[in-house]
Amino acid sequence: MSLYLESSRIIARANFGGLRAAVYSDRSIKSKPEQLYALCVETLKHQEILNEVIEKSQILKVEKKLTHPLALVLLHDFLISKNGIATSNGPLKSSILRNRARLSAEFTRARLKRGYATKAALLRGSRSKTPRFPRWVRINNLRANYDLLMNKGVFSEFTPVDNLEDLYPNGGDLPNKVYVDPYVSDLLAFAPAAPLMKHPLKKTGAIVFQDRASCVPAQLLDPPRDAYVVDATAAPGNKTTHLASLLGPDSRGKIFAFERDYRRAFTLKETVEAAGAQDLVEIRPAQDFLRSAPWNPDEENGLNKVTHILLDPSCTGSGIVERDEYKFVPPGEPRERGSKGLDGSFYKGLNTLPSAVEYDDSRVWRQRGTVEDRTFSLADFQVRMIEHAMRFPSATRITYSTCSIHAQENERVVMAALNTSVARRRGWVTEPRHLNKMRDWFRRGILEECEGNEQVADSCIRFNPWVDGGIGFFVAVFIRNEQERARLPNAPAIKWGLAEKARQKRAAIVGGSGEEVEEEEWKGISDSDLPAEPCPRKPSMAPIRYYTSAPPADTGVVEAPSPVSQLSRKILTAGGIEPDTGSKFSYDPNFSKGPKIIRGGPKPKKLTGREKQRLKQQAREKELALIRPIKMRQRTVRLGTAEEDEEEDIYGSWAEVFKDDLEYVSKKAKSIKKRNASVGNLDRLKDATMPLEDFDKRDFSRLRLGHGGD
Numbered sequence: 067m068s069l070y071l072e073s074s075r076i077i078a079r080a081n082f083g084g085l086r087a088a089v090y091s092d093r094s095i096k097s098k099p100e101q102l103y104a105l106c107v108e109t110l111k112h113q114e115i116l117n118e119v120i121e122k123s124q125i126l127k128v129e130k131k132l133t134h135p136l137a138l139v140l141l142h143d144f145l146i147s148k149n150g151i152a153t154s155n156g157p158l159k160s161s162i163l164r165n166r167a168r169l170s171a172e173f174t175r176a177r178l179k180r181g182y183a184t185k186a187a188l189l190r191g192s193r194s195k196t197p198r199f200p201r202w203v204r205i206n207n208l209r210a211n212y213d214l215l216m217n218k219g220v221f222s223e224f225t226p227v228d229n230l231e232d233l234y235p236n237g238g239d240l241p242n243k244v245y246v247d248p249y250v251s252d253l254l255a256f257a258p259a260a261p262l263m264k265h266p267l268k269k270t271g272a273i274v275f276q277d278r279a280s281c282v283p284a285q286l287l288d289p290p291r292d293a294y295v296v297d298a299t300a301a302p303g304n305k306t307t308h309l310a311s312l313l314g315p316d317s318r319g320k321i322f323a324f325e326r327d328y329r330r331a332f333t334l335k336e337t338v339e340a341a342g343a344q345d346l347v348e349i350r351p352a353q354d355f356l357r358s359a360p361w362n363p364d365e366e367n368g369l370n371k372v373t374h375i376l377l378d379p380s381c382t383g384s385g386i387v388e389r390d391e392y393k394f395v396p397p398g399e400p401r402e403r404g405s406k407g408l409d410g411s412f413y414k415g416l417n418t419l420p421s422a423v424e425y426d427d428s429r430v431w432r433q434r435g436t437v438e439d440r441t442f443s444l445a446d447f448q449v450r451m452i453e454h455a456m457r458f459p460s461a462t463r464i465t466y467s468t469c470s471i472h473a474q475e476n477e478r479v480v481m482a483a484l485n486t487s488v489a490r491r492r493g494w495v496t497e498p499r500h501l502n503k504m505r506d507w508f509r510r511g512i513l514e515e516c517e518g519n520e521q522v523a524d525s526c527i528r529f530n531p532w533v534d535g536g537i538g539f540f541v542a543v544f545i546r547n548e549q550e551r552a553r554l555p556n557a558p559a560i561k562w563g564l565a566e567k568a569r570q571k572r573a574a575i576v577g578g579s580g581e582e583v584e585e586e587e588w589k590g591i592s593d594s595d596l597p598a599e600p601c602p603r604k605p606s607m608a609p610i611r612y613y614t615s616a617p618p619a620d621t622g623v624v625e626a627p628s629p630v631s632q633l634s635r636k637i638l639t640a641g642g643i644e645p646d647t648g649s650k651f652s653y654d655p656n657f658s659k660g661p662k663i664i665r666g667g668p669k670p671k672k673l674t675g676r677e678k679q680r681l682k683q684q685a686r687e688k689e690l691a692l693i694r695p696i697k698m699r700q701r702t703v704r705l706g707t708a709e710e711d712e713e714e715d716i717y718g719s720w721a722e723v724f725k726d727d728l729e730y731v732s733k734k735a736k737s738i739k740k741r742n743a744s745v746g747n748l749d750r751l752k753d754a755t756m757p758l759e760d761f762d763k764r765d766f767s768r769l770r771l772g773h774g775g776d
């Protein structure tokens with residue numbers, strides 16, 4: 067019986083983080099997760115007809131113990147599943163069987179109304195009307211460019227469509243159609259099942275799969291070509307590489323990518339390398355952004371020059387949904403403007419409330435208290451991250467984003483950040499809609515949650531899951547440029563007059579301007595020194611750096627070894643430069659070959675014993691590098707210096723992480739000891755600290771022993 071109770075609980079939660087996450091993250095579940103997931107998916111797939119049966123039969127009024135999600139799963143098995151309700155007699159089964167005649171009659175009526183003569187025809191039909199969203203593809207300007215791919219390359223033979231729905235009309239995928247997003251530059255959409263996963267463009271990093279909403283923060287941060295940028299919470303690196311792509315191959319700028327979790331920093335490194343962004347990105351592994359100090363003299367050429375900061379901190383992830391999942395639509399829920407019903411009809415009503423549905427749902431969700439505490443502590447952490455970013459001496463622009471639909475992590479965090487003393491002192495406001503690159507995007511912040519401040523609500527951007535073409539998301543931009551602020555139509559959220567008065571009062575007491583402390587940190591940079599407009603970005607004329615074999619010296623142009631299509635036979639250069647047929651090298655505009663696929667080339671070199679030994683050594687070092695931060699953390703905890711409150715985030719409390727780590731370490735220790743590691747050993751590492759600059763070099767000779775300072 068727990069299968070039905072548990073699946074009804076999962077279904078009620080499906081809209082907050084997705085079905086899969088709900089099933090696999092709930093440790094209290096007793097049923098088999100695969101069985102539970104399958105039942106939930108199948109039930110939601112047929113919820114439209116089941117809802118009609120529930121409504122017409124009035125079963126919820128007759129059987130008071132049934133909730134709506136519970137009735138859905140039971141009716142799915144009773145009316146649709148081959149095996150019927152999977153339980154022996156029990157109160158839940160009886161509540162359905164008592165009403166079997168009425169339920170079956172309503173089901174048959176609903177089926178015939180939809181034109182399905184048999185149950186099998188209904189099942190086939192409903193399969194093609196599943197809610198879906200497209201495969202979003204971002205072009206990586208470090209490896210390719212829009213012109214090359216859309217006009218001269220692989221996608222030039224695709225037919226452009228004006229609406230996302232045209233990529234998959236009536237559920238059928240059209241793999242040769244492409245949608246060019248009008249909101250985010252260099253972003254394309256394809257049918258959900260378009261065969262791009264193993265495409266050479268993907269393998270070479272010329273295209274990146276990234277949801278549209280998740281591309282908005284970097285797009286809105288809009289760093290000029292030579293900007294110094296911080297990605298404060300970078301792993302796995304989607305937004306870092308997007309920023310690098312926006313800076314472009316000719317940039318003299320820099321991206322400082324902070325990642326607190328050492329292990330996730332490895333993923334970040336891989337993503338950055340795959341995108342060819344290693345020259346632009348400086349990874350700061352195992353570094354907490356909250357402890358960064360841009361006013362430190364050591365940052366002479368670093369953080370103190372940063373003008374743009376991207377904040378995408380840990381959140382509840384309640385907006386995450388997956389392409390093959392289904393939304394739970396409770397009966398009576400108002401449909402959103404522009405949404406497509408499960409029956410295929412298009413709703414053009416006037417429900418323009420920004421996120422009415424999710425807002426209500428999240429209230430109910432909060433009342434249940436399941437995530438309440440975690441959401442609050444996350445919100446606190448998120449405000450602190452914004453506050454810290456606002457202190458950066460040269461910062462003029464910050465984007466804050468979450469993949470959460472809860473106002474607590476979104477509008478409320480923005481309001482709290484605007485009301486911090488640093489925001490007031492330094493003049494941070496949210497960027498008004500009319501200045502914003504996404505000004506035409508219709509779904510804005512929730513007015514109620516912005517304490518009725520229309521300007522702030524209008525400056526926030528929301529994406530609802532499914533209906534807005536992907537995951538649920540939130541973005542706000544903070545600016546502190548005097549010229550931009552002067553253009554604001556109305557007074558911003560914070561009461562500037564009061565802040566100014568307080569400042570004057572303080573100045574009168576201490577003597578001076580009252581801003582000495584902050585000004586000292588800013589090193590005298592004032593808003594008027596900042597450029598009014600970002601430097602215009604020139605289209606990149608650089609050829610693609612795509613190597614089919616070892617990169618030749620300084621050309622960036624490589625010979626395609628064996629062309630596979632008509633297009634790849636043409637020798638093209640990027641940005642419309644004339645073909646250079648006389649060149650020693652040419653490159654493959656279709657990316658039809660990945661670097662590892664070399665046909666007819668020389669046989670791979672046989673490794674010598676020494677080389678093999680070196681590879682083995684590198685693998686061992688990688689393993690050791692993985693466990694080092696765990697050891698360091700263990701030491702910190704032992705010394706009693708861990709600040710547990712600060713460290714808590716979505717990955718659970720310190721204590722939980724620590725327990726997992728211990729298990730992990732002891733496992734690793736056994737396997738490494740077995741192999742008799744020649745570089746260091748666990749006893750040596752026990753109290754060692756490793757300077758973090760060595761992340762890249764993995765230079766073990768610089769290990770310091772003992773309780774040396776951090």
Ligand SMILES: C[S@@+](CC[C@H](N)C(=O)[O-])C[C@H]1O[C@@H](n2cnc3c(N)ncnc32)[C@H](O)[C@@H]1O
Nearest residue numbers: 299301302303304305325326327354355378380
């Ligand atoms: C939501 S994920 C970021 C996703 C990333 N922006 C992307 O698009 O690929 C949040 C990341 O921030 C890291 N993180 C959390 N708190 C941090 C802190 N104080 N400093 C640096 N990184 C932090 C987490 O370890 C996690 O990897």
